[in-house]
Each structure stands twice: as structure tokens, then as C-alpha cells.
Amino acid sequence: xxxxxxxxxxxxxxxxKTYSEATxxxxxxxxxxxxxxxxxxxxxxxxxxxxxxxxQIATGVGVPVFGQHVDSVDPxxxxxxxxxxxxxxxxxxxxxxxxxxxxxxxxxxxxxxxxSRELGLLTVVCAGDVESTAAASMLMPDMVAIEPPELIxxxxxxxxxxxxxxxxxxxxIRAVNPTVKILCGAGITTGDDIYTALxxxxxxxxxxxxxxxxxxxxxVMTDFCEATxxxxxxxx
Amino acid sequence: xxxxxxxxxxxxxxxxKTYSEATxxxxxxxxxxxxxxxxxxxxxxxxxxxxxxxxQIATGVGVPVFGQHVDSVDPxxxxxxxxxxxxxxxxxxxxxxxxxxxxxxxxxxxxxxxxSRELGLLTVVCAGDVESTAAASMLMPDMVAIEPPELIxxxxxxxxxxxxxxxxxxxxIRAVNPTVKILCGAGITTGDDIYTALxxxxxxxxxxxxxxxxxxxxxVMTDFCEATxxxxxxxx
Amino acid sequence: xxxxxxxxxxxxxxxxKTYSEATxxxxxxxxxxxxxxxxxxxxxxxxxxxxxxxxQIATGVGVPVFGQHVDSVDPxxxxxxxxxxxxxxxxxxxxxxxxxxxxxxxxxxxxxxxxSRELGLLTVVCAGDVESTAAASMLMPDMVAIEPPELIxxxxxxxxxxxxxxxxxxxxIRAVNPTVKILCGAGITTGDDIYTALxxxxxxxxxxxxxxxxxxxxxVMTDFCEATxxxxxxxx
Amino acid sequence: xxxxxxxxxxxxxxxxKTYSEATxxxxxxxxxxxxxxxxxxxxxxxxxxxxxxxxQIATGVGVPVFGQHVDSVDPxxxxxxxxxxxxxxxxxxxxxxxxxxxxxxxxxxxxxxxxSRELGLLTVVCAGDVESTAAASMLMPDMVAIEPPELIxxxxxxxxxxxxxxxxxxxxIRAVNPTVKILCGAGITTGDDIYTALxxxxxxxxxxxxxxxxxxxxxVMTDFCEATxxxxxxxx
Numbered sequence: 001x002x003x004x005x006x007x008x009x010x011x012x013x014x015x016x017k018t019y020s021e022a023t024x025x026x027x028x029x030x031x032x033x034x035x036x037x038x039x040x041x042x043x044x045x046x047x048x049x050x051x052x053x054x055x056q057i058a059t060g061v062g063v064p065v066f067g068q069h070v071d072s073v074d075p076x077x078x079x080x081x082x083x084x085x086x087x088x089x090x091x092x093x094x095x096x097x098x099x100x101x102x103x104x105x106x107x108x109x110x111x112x113x114x115x116s117r118e119l120g121l122l123t124v125v126c127a128g129d130v131e132s133t134a135a136a137s138m139l140m141p142d143m144v145a146i147e148p149p150e151l152i153x154x155x156x157x158x159x160x161x162x163x164x165x166x167x168x169x170x171x172x173i174r175a176v177n178p179t180v181k182i183l184c185g186a187g188i189t190t191g192d193d194i195y196t197a198l199x200x201x202x203x204x205x206x207x208x209x210x211x212x213x214x215x216x217x218x219x220v221m222t223d224f225c226e227a228t229x230x231x232x233x234x235x236x
Numbered sequence: 237x238x239x240x241x242x243x244x245x246x247x248x249x250x251x252x253k254t255y256s257e258a259t260x261x262x263x264x265x266x267x268x269x270x271x272x273x274x275x276x277x278x279x280x281x282x283x284x285x286x287x288x289x290x291x292q293i294a295t296g297v298g299v300p301v302f303g304q305h306v307d308s309v310d311p312x313x314x315x316x317x318x319x320x321x322x323x324x325x326x327x328x329x330x331x332x333x334x335x336x337x338x339x340x341x342x343x344x345x346x347x348x349x350x351x352s353r354e355l356g357l358l359t360v361v362c363a364g365d366v367e368s369t370a371a372a373s374m375l376m377p378d379m380v381a382i383e384p385p386e387l388i389x390x391x392x393x394x395x396x397x398x399x400x401x402x403x404x405x406x407x408x409i410r411a412v413n414p415t416v417k418i419l420c421g422a423g424i425t426t427g428d429d430i431y432t433a434l435x436x437x438x439x440x441x442x443x444x445x446x447x448x449x450x451x452x453x454x455x456v457m458t459d460f461c462e463a464t465x466x467x468x469x470x471x472x
Numbered sequence: 473x474x475x476x477x478x479x480x481x482x483x484x485x486x487x488x489k490t491y492s493e494a495t496x497x498x499x500x501x502x503x504x505x506x507x508x509x510x511x512x513x514x515x516x517x518x519x520x521x522x523x524x525x526x527x528q529i530a531t532g533v534g535v536p537v538f539g540q541h542v543d544s545v546d547p548x549x550x551x552x553x554x555x556x557x558x559x560x561x562x563x564x565x566x567x568x569x570x571x572x573x574x575x576x577x578x579x580x581x582x583x584x585x586x587x588s589r590e591l592g593l594l595t596v597v598c599a600g601d602v603e604s605t606a607a608a609s610m611l612m613p614d615m616v617a618i619e620p621p622e623l624i625x626x627x628x629x630x631x632x633x634x635x636x637x638x639x640x641x642x643x644x645i646r647a648v649n650p651t652v653k654i655l656c657g658a659g660i661t662t663g664d665d666i667y668t669a670l671x672x673x674x675x676x677x678x679x680x681x682x683x684x685x686x687x688x689x690x691x692v693m694t695d696f697c698e699a700t701x702x703x704x705x706x707x708x
Numbered sequence: 709x710x711x712x713x714x715x716x717x718x719x720x721x722x723x724x725k726t727y728s729e730a731t732x733x734x735x736x737x738x739x740x741x742x743x744x745x746x747x748x749x750x751x752x753x754x755x756x757x758x759x760x761x762x763x764q765i766a767t768g769v770g771v772p773v774f775g776q777h778v779d780s781v782d783p784x785x786x787x788x789x790x791x792x793x794x795x796x797x798x799x800x801x802x803x804x805x806x807x808x809x810x811x812x813x814x815x816x817x818x819x820x821x822x823x824s825r826e827l828g829l830l831t832v833v834c835a836g837d838v839e840s841t842a843a844a845s846m847l848m849p850d851m852v853a854i855e856p857p858e859l860i861x862x863x864x865x866x867x868x869x870x871x872x873x874x875x876x877x878x879x880x881i882r883a884v885n886p887t888v889k890i891l892c893g894a895g896i897t898t899g900d901d902i903y904t905a906l907x908x909x910x911x912x913x914x915x916x917x918x919x920x921x922x923x924x925x926x927x928v929m930t931d932f933c934e935a936t937x938x939x940x941x942x943x944x
Contacts, residue, residue: 018318020311024325051287051318052326069316075256077389077445080305080338082254082287089260090288102316103813106806110840132818135846138884139839153313176846176884209313334578341575346604367611368582374607374648412610412648490790492783496797523759523790524798541788547728549861549917552777552810554726554759561732562760574788625785681785 009044010228011143011204012194012221013066013124013183014211015096016049022212027053028060033218034211035063041225044204048096051082058091066124067095069102072111084115094122094142096206100149110139124183126206130165134172143181144173145206151186153209157193158186163200170201189220191227198231245280246464247379247440248430248457249302249360249419250447251332252285258448263289264296269454270447271299277461280440284332287318294327302360303331305338308347320351330358330378332442336385346375360419362442366401370408379417380409381442387422389445393429394422399436406437425456427463434467481516482700483615483676484666484693485538485596485655486683487568488521494684499525500532505690506683507535513697520568523554530563538596539567541574544583556587566594566614568678572621582611596655598678602637606644615653616645617678623658625681629665630658635672642673661692663699670703717752718936719851719912720902720929721774721832721891722919723804724757730920735761736768741926742919743771749933756804759790766799774832775803777810780819792823802830802850804914808857818847832891834914838873842880851889852881853914859894861917865901866894871908878909897928899935906939 014034016022022030027049038045046064049057058065071081087095097112098104104112109125116123123141127133133146146169151158158165166184173182184197185206194205205224214220250270252258258266263285274281282300285293294301307317323331333348334340340348345361352359359377363369369382382405387394394401402420409418420433421442430441443460450456486506488494494502499521510517518536521529530537543553559567569584570576576584581597588595595613599605605618618641623630630637638656645654656669657678666677677696686692722742724730730738735757746753754772757765766773779789795803805820806812812820817833824831831849835841841854854877859866866873874892881890892905893914902913913932922928 015315018309018311018314018322020321023311023319023322048315050322052290052322054288056291073254075254075259078254078337079251079284079332079335079444083259085256086254086259086286086288096315098814099315100815101314103815105811106814106817106840106843107808107811107836109814110837110843128815129818131847132814135814135818135843138843138846138880172846208315336579339577339579342570342578342581342604342607343572343575343600345578346601346607364579365582368578371578371582371607371610374610374644375603408610487787490781490783490786490794492793495783495791495794520787522794524762524794526760527764545726547726547731550726550809551723551756551804551807551916555731557728558726558731558758558760568787571787573786680787 008203010198010232011044011046011181011183012038012224012228013046013048013204013206015068015099015206015208016047016053016212017068017101017208018050019209019212023050024053028056030212030217031057031061031063034221035061037218037221037225038063041222041229043225043228045221045225054087054092055090065092066122067092068099069097070095070112070116072108072115074115084112084119084121088119088121092121094124097123097125097141098136099126100128100147100152109136113139113141124206130168130172133169134176137173137177137180140177141180143183143204145183145185147185147206154187155189155210156187157189158184159188159193159197159200159202161187163196166197166200166202191223194224194227195231198228244439246434246468247280247282247417247419248274248460248464249282249284249440249442251304251335251442251444252283252289252448253304253337253444254286255445255448259286260289264292266448266453267293267297267299270457271297273454273457273461274299277458277465279461279464281457281461290323290328291326301328302358303328304335305333306331306348306352308344308351310351320348320355320357324355324357328357330360333359333361333377334372335362336364336383336388345372349375349377360442366404366408369405370412373409373413373416377416379419379440381419381421383420383422383442390423391425391446392423393425394420395424395429395433395436397423399432402433402436402438427459430460430463431467434464480675482670482704483516483518483653483655484696484700485518485520485676485678487540487571487678487680488519488525488684489540489573489680490522491681491684495522496525500528502684502689503529503533503535506693507533509690509693509697510535513694513701515697515700517693517697526559526564527562537564538594539564540571541569542567542584542588544580544587546587556584556591556593560591560593564593566596569595569597569613570608571598572600572619572624581608585611585613596678602640602644605641606648609645609649609652612649613652615655615676617655617657619656619658619678626659627661627682628659629661630656631660631665631669631672631674633659635668638669638672638674663695666696666699667703670700716911718906718940719752719754719889719891720746720932720936721754721756721912721914723776723807723914723916724755724761724920725776725809725916726758727917727920731758732761736764738920738925739765739769739771742929743769745926745929745933746771749930749937751933751936753929753933762795762800763798773800774830775800776807777805778803778820778824780816780823782823792820792827792829796827796829800829802832805831805833805849806844807834808836808855808860817844821847821849832914838876838880841877842884845881845885845888849888851891851912853891853893855893855914862895863897863918864895865897866892867896867901867905867908867910869895871904874905874908874910899931902932902935903939906936
């Protein structure tokens with residue numbers, strides 16, 4: 001299973017943030033549910049749990065695991081930092097960078113991408129508007145994720161509320177980077193939101209509260225994955 | 237085994253930083269060696285590994301585990317942050333705060349102490365000079381650790397190079413906080429450094445490269461623990 | 473006119489923040505009104521305008537001027553930073569530090585206090601609760617200012633809403649630092665708020681929107697200054 | 709005199725950093741020397757002094773003035789911050805952003821560019837490598853400045869040591885942004901460094917210690933400006 005951008009297969013990446021519904025033992029259980037849904041529907045899924053939960057999920061569940069952030073420092077005397085080496089040793093296959101709740105300096109995005117690539121970790125750089133996402137794509141990450149911050153956690157899906165953000169990002173990014181995988185996110189709660197975004201050009205999704213805080217996360221994931229499959233069929 | 241400040245029993249807390257010698261599988265093995273040395277010499281030891289390694293060590297080794305840092309945010313939409321809840325769920329019993337390689341805002345030190353206490357996590361606030369350590373002790377952490385940054389990682393022990401930093405800190409801190417446990421660190425590489433610091437009033441140690449990067453960490457820890465026991469006997 | 477803490481004369485320090493009512497030419501005019509009110513009522517007043525406005529006010533008005541923040545770096549290759557040397561060269565006599573809108577690391581508070589003292593600049597360290605203010609007073613600034621962040625800008629005065637914050641701070645601070653001048657702030661909009669705070673033990677005030685955004689700032693300042701004089705008379 | 713990117717006329721922008729040779733009164737005198745050299749040689753020059761010195765230079769010298777940084781906040785309750793409004797009120801015509809000594813978050817670069825444009829302030833976004841500079845140019849600033857951090861302040865000129873950084877940046881940037889003005893910097897101390905960089909495709913310069921800390925800054929500026937004129941003649 002590869003997650004490189006050349007791969008056009010849609011990806012659904014669930015960000016656990018620091019939600020109590022997705023911490024410790026609950027993180028493990030949630031990751032297992034997400035993995036099972038992906039397996040059943042044959043849709044590519046991945047999770048981004050908190051640092052302390054990466055190893056138990058990578059080791060015990062089998063679902064691909066991403067970090068939520070990585071610091072742009074090498075191994076050494078850096079108390080309290082999270083290195084790419086540490087993520088990799090814990091079993092992560094990649095990491096988010098520059099999420100709107102954890103924005104970082106341009107120079108650090110670039111350094112973290114270079115370090116991650118050296119170690120074989122995938123990078124997903126998040127940004128909040130068309131220009132910033134296009135700029136992020138120039139730094140040569142494996143994926144970018146566009147999420148208008150004002151829609152995150154609202155249940156008002158980017159694909160319905162701001163479809164032009166997706167279409168413009170795709171246009172701007174493709175002009176400068178033909179291979180980066182383009183995810184989108186913010187407010188996505190139904191399969192229809194997913195289907196619409198795929199039609200607009202999105203190649204994957206970064207979702208969070210829509211799954212993590214749902215009364216029945218497995219149900220929502222199934223809805224998302226089936227919408228993905230519905231869309232894939234239209235391409236054949 | 238309690239680690240509260242009223243407890244006069246010396247503590248040796250080993251900070252793994254992000255050293256490659258103390259990441260992933262190597263973190264687990266090192267933690268086990270440190271735990272065994274503590275058990276054999278009956279000296280209280282603890283480790284502060286990277287976030288990703290806390291759970292495997294807390295679960296698999298049995299040694300008390302501290303985080304290297306904690307963010308002062310509650311559970312919720314805080315991608316990339318480390319909550320006290322997450323540390324606790326992973327099995328940590330406490331956390332470092334404000335290490336010179338991970339300094340934080342005064343307001344965040346205070347918030348993190350309050351949050352940690354609510355969850356039953358111990359706090360060790362680090363500072364680099366007498367005034368800052370005394371100030372830190374006013375924020376009511378369980379422990380403070382004074383480490384002159386210019387000596388960290390040098391092998392030139394604070395107890396030899398700047399004994400007055402220890403004696404003055406103890407004096408200033410005790411005038412305003414009778415119970416906080418006072419650790420010291422920076423440059424400590426031999427049992428003699430430990431013995432001298434205990435005579436000067438230190439009640440425990442925050443060590444890092446002196447153990448982690450030593451050719452034989454178990455050997456160094458044994459040296460440290462035996463020095464601690466030698467000092468304890470002089471008190472009886 | 474000295475502003476040292478031994479001086480028991482109350483001080484009213486007006487923080488201009490980045491309000492448009494207190495930027496550029498308007499900053500100059502406001503500073504002049506505040507200075508005139510102080511002169512007329514013989515109450516000590518000072519202003520803390522934005523960096524770009526310090527020199528014109530220090531040179532052209534005559535009112536004592538404070539910076540709103542200073543970085544803890546020496547002169548040199550530090551693009552975008554504000555040094556104590558720069559504040560002094562512009563005519564400032566001191567600076568705020570660690571305002572709740574510009575919180576800084578414990579280590580940087582300490583460094584900035586030391587640097588400022590070397591240059592003869594006064595320091596006012598802000599903090600938001602009793603413990604943090606007491607901790608700040610251990611770092612040996614000239615003044616501390618306690619401002620519960622939840623009351624800043626609300627018009628609900630700390631002296632009415634949370635009088636115990638003032639009395640407890642005074643008690644805690646005086647136990648460890650007999651000379652630091654104790655300011656308070658947050659929500660202060662009337663002379664009565666001022667009078668009450670002085671009775672509770674405050675020795676001065678850090679005010680902002682209550683003056684800057686008032687329809688008639690000179691009027692409010694006169695109210696504040698007269699309340700100060702009313703209180704001073706009760707001491708004779 | 710316009711500084712827009714369409715304008716191919718080379719610009720020499722002198723960053724005063726927080727050098728003591730360029731603080732307060734000395735900042736004023738240095739700015740005057742730089743302005744006179746520019747006037748005599750008919751080369752476009754500008755200065756980026758510390759915040760506290762902007763107004764005196766903008767008002768008293770006549771040379772175009774840039775800030776060294778601007779915060780991405782609106783006017784309001786933001787103690788200690790520097791707004792675009794404040795820079796403009798002080799007389800600045802633009803600002804540096806993301807200098808390697810004052811790096812900022814990708815999201816803040818974007819916000820600061822948008823805010824500055826609304827107020828008519830020019831933006832110069834600095835970056836340290838080809839990819840980051842190309843990314844910065846996607847955010848639609850007026851100028852970008854590429855400065856390899858390892859050469860800053862060394863006297864080893866980017867145009868001699870890393871000519872490919874300039875040529876590759878120009879190529880990458882022009883592919884995505886036809887109008888942004890491309891400055892370069894780091895280690896530039898002689899007119900020959902300037903001449904070479906112009907031949908490589910640079911359209912202007914961000915210089916600092918090479919001028920500010922020179923025994924005779926006017927002499928160095930004359931050398932720089934004459935090299936610029938020499939190059940311009942080759943184009944006619």
C-alpha cells in the first residue's frame with residue numbers, strides 16, 4: 001500500500017487532534033474501527049493520533065499512522081521536541097505539518113519536509129487559503145491539505161460552502177506541481193460532502209471532528225468510504 | 237513509591253531528550269537498564285523519554301515515567317499539541333516543564349501546573365538561574381530543577397563549577413516554599429558530582445547526556461546511585 | 473520625578489496597545505492630554521505607546537514613556553527585534569513585560585529585567601493571577617502589574633469583581649519582595665474603581681481601553697487622578 | 709519614485725538590524741549618508757531601521773523606509789505588537805517579512821501581505837533557499853529576498869559562493885510569478901558582488917553588516933551604487 005501522490009486512489013486521513021474521544025485506549029479503539037471500515041470498503045484510510053498514541057496504534061492496529069506535527073530538529077539535545085526519527089521509530093509513515101491549530105514557520109515547513117523525505121516519511125502540509133496551499137506545494141511535500149480555518153469543526157463542508165477554494169487550489173497547484181496529492185478538509189460530515197469534493201478535484205480528505213466526535217464514527221467512515229467508491233466508479 | 241516533595245529521598249531523573257541513543261527500541265532498553273540499577277541500589281530513579289516512547293516504557297518497564305514537556309491546553313481541537321490527559325493516558329506520572337531547550341511562557345507554566353495537579357501528574361519546573369528558579373517555586377510545582385544552561389551537556393558539573401548556584405537556590409527557594417523538591421543538573425557525569433550536590437542541599441538530579449550518551453549507561457547510573465546511598469548514610 | 477518602587481506615590485500608566493485611537497498623530501495628541509491631566513492634578517502619569525510612536529512622544533510631549541515590550545536580545549544581528557538600547561535611545565524610561573497580550577518565556581522575563589536594569593530602564597512585569605504575579609516579583613523588576621485576563625477590556629473592574637486578587641497579591645508579594653511597586657489593572661473605567669483598588673493595597677494602575685477608547689479620555693484621566701488624590705489625602 | 713516589481717531599476721535596501729551602529733541618533737545619521745549616496749549616484753536606495761527609529765528617518769531624511777517586520781494583527785488590543793497601520797503612520801512605505809532572524813509562520817506571511825497591500829505598504833518576503841523563495845513568491849508579495857542564512861554576515865557573498873542559488877531562484881520564481889521583484893543578499897561587501905549578482909538575474913539587494921558595520925558606510929554604498937550603474941549601462 002503506497003500513499004505517494006502519483007497514486008490517484010483517494011485517501012481519508014482522520015486527525016484525532018487532542019480530543020478526549022481519541023486519547024489513550026479510546027484512540028486505539030477508534031483507530032481499529034477506522035481501519036476495519038477501510039478494509040471492508042477497500043478505501044485507503046489513515047489516522048493521525050497524538051504522539052503518545054502512535055506506537056500502540058502502529059503496532060497493534062495495522063492502519064497507516066501519521067504524526068500531527070514534527071519539529072524541524074535533528075536528534076540531539078532538544079528536550080520536549082518531536083523528531084522525524086521518533087515518529088518513524090514509533091511506526092508512523094508520515095506526518096501532518098502546519099495544521100491551522102499548529103502553524104509553523106515557512107523555513108520550518110521546508111526543513112521538516114527535507115528531513116522527513118530523508119527518513120522515508122510522507123508529509124502533508126496544511127494551509128488555509130488558495131495562495132498559501134499553492135505556496136506549500138512549491139516546497140515539495142507529498143500531499144497538501146487545504147482547510148479554510150473558519151469552517152474547521154463547523155459541520156459546514158468546504159465542498160458545499162466554498163467549492164471555489166477547492167477548484168482554484170487544484171488549478172493553482174497543478175500549474176506548479178503536477179504530482180502533489182491534494183487533500184481537502186473542514187466541515188465534512190457526510191458522504192455527499194466527500195462525493196462533491198472529489199468531483200471538484202480533491203484527491204483525498206483530512207477529517208477530524210466529523211468522525212472523531214460522531215455518535216457512531218464507524219458509521220460516518222462507512223458513509224465517507226462508500227461515497228469515495230461511488231465516485232471512483234464514475235471514472236471507469 | 238511516591239515522588240512528592242515532602243519525601244526527602246533523593247531522585248535521579250534521566251532526561252532522554254531526542255538523542256538517537258534513546259529513541260524507539262533504544263529508549264526501551266535504556267529505561268530498563270536505568271530501572272534495574274535503581275532497583276539494585278534501592279535508589280529512586282525515573283526517566284523522561286520522548287512522547288512517542290512513553291507508553292511502551294510505562295507499560296513494559298515499570299520505571300516511573302515523566303514527559304519532557306506538556307502544553308497548557310485542554311483536550312479538544314488542538315492538533316499537534318501534547319495534553320496532560322495524553323501523558324497520563326500513556327502512563328506518565330509527571331512531566332518536566334520549561335526545560336532550557338523547551339522554555340515556555342510564565343503564564344503557560346502556571347496553567348500547566350494547575351492542569352497537571354488536577355490530573356494527579358507531578359511537575360518539575362526547570363530554570364537556569366537562582367532568581368528564575370525561586371520564581372518557579374512560587375508557582376507551586378512539585379519539584380524545581382536548576383540547570384545553568386551554559387553547563388548543560390558540557391561534563392563540567394554544576395556542583396563543582398557553580399556550587400553557589402545550588403546553595404543560593406536552596407536558600408532562596410526555602411524562604412518562599414518549604415516543600416518543593418529541589419533538583420539540580422547540568423554537567424553531572426560522576427558519583428562525586430552527585431555527592432557534592434547533595435551536600436550542598438540538592439534533593440535530586442535531572443541528568444541527560446552524562447547517562448544517555450555514556451559508553452555504559454548502567455555503569456554511570458550505578459555510580460550515581462551509590463553516591464546517593466553514600467550520602468544518605470551520612471545523615472543517619 | 474522618579475518611578476522607583478520605594479516611591480509610594482501612585483502611578484497611572486496608560487497602555488496604548490495597538491488601538492487606532494492611539495496610533496501615529498493620535499498617539500501624540502492622546503499622550504499630551506494625559507500629560508496635561510497629570511500636571512494639573514499633580515498625579516504621576518505615564519504612557520506606553522507603540523514602538524514607532526515612542527520617540528515623537530518622549531521628545532515632543534514630556535510625559536514619561538514606557539515600551540509595551542522588549543526582546544531579551546543584545547544589539548546585533550537581530551532583525552525585527554526590539555532591544556532595550558533602542559527603547560532607551562528613543563527616550564523611553566522603562567517597559568512593560570509579559571502583558572497578557574504579549575506573554576513571554578520565564579527565562580526571557582529574567583533576561584529582559586537584567587538588561588533593562590543595566591541600561592537604567594524600569595520594568596513592569598504583568599501577570600494574570602496571584603501566583604504568577606508573586607513569581608514575577610521574585611525576578612526583581614521595578615514594578616509588577618496584576619491583571620486578570622478575563623477582565624481586561626470588559627469595563628468590569630478588578631477592584632470590584634475580584635478584590636481578593638489585589639489583596640492576596642499584595643500579601644504574597646510583600647512576603648517575598650518588600651520594594652516592588654504593585655500596579656493593578658483590568659476593567660478600570662471610573663475613579664471609584666481607582667479609589668477602591670488603592671484601599672485594597674494597589675500602588676498604581678495599568679489602564680488601557682478605559683482611557684484610550686473613552687469618548688473623552690482627558691475626562692476619564694481627570695476622574696482617575698482626582699480619585700488618586702482623594703485617597704492620598706486619607707493617608708495624611 | 710515607485711518600488712513596484714514591474715520596475716526593473718535595481719534597489720539597494722539596507723537592513724539596520726539592531727546594530728548599535730544603527731540605533732537612535734546613529735540610525736538617523738546612517739540613513740542620511742545612504743540617502744545622499746543614492747541621490748548622488750541616482751540609484752534607488754532604501755533603509756529598514758528599527759521600529760523606534762522609523763518616524764525620525766521617514767520624517768527627517770526623505771529616504772524610503774521599510775519596517776524590519778510586521779505582525780499580522782489588526783489594530784486593537786494587541787499590546788507589544790507592530791501593526792501595518794503603525795508602520796504606515798510612522799512613514800514607512802513597506803516592510804520586510806520572514807527575515808531569517810525573524811522567521812514567521814506561513815499563515816502570518818500571507819496575512820501580513822494582504823493587510824499591507826490594503827494599506828498600500830510594499831512587502832519584501834525573505835527566504836533562505838530556492839524552494840522557500842519560490843513558495844514565498846506564490847503569496848504575491850511585491851518583492852522576495854533570497855538570503856542563504858549560512859552566508860549572512862560572513863562577507864562571503866552569495867553571488868560568488870552560491871551563484872546557482874540566484875540563478876535557480878530566478879528561474880523557479882519567474883515560472884510562477886512574472887512580476888515579483890527579486891532581491892538577494894548575504895555576505896555582500898563589494899561592488900563586484902553586486903555586479904555579479906545583477907548579471908545572475910538579481911534585481912536588487914538586501915544588505916546589512918556590509919554597510920552598517922563598515923568603517924565608512926558611505927564609501928561602501930558608493931561602491932555598490934556605482935556597480936549598479938555599471939551594470940545598467942551594459943543593458944542599454
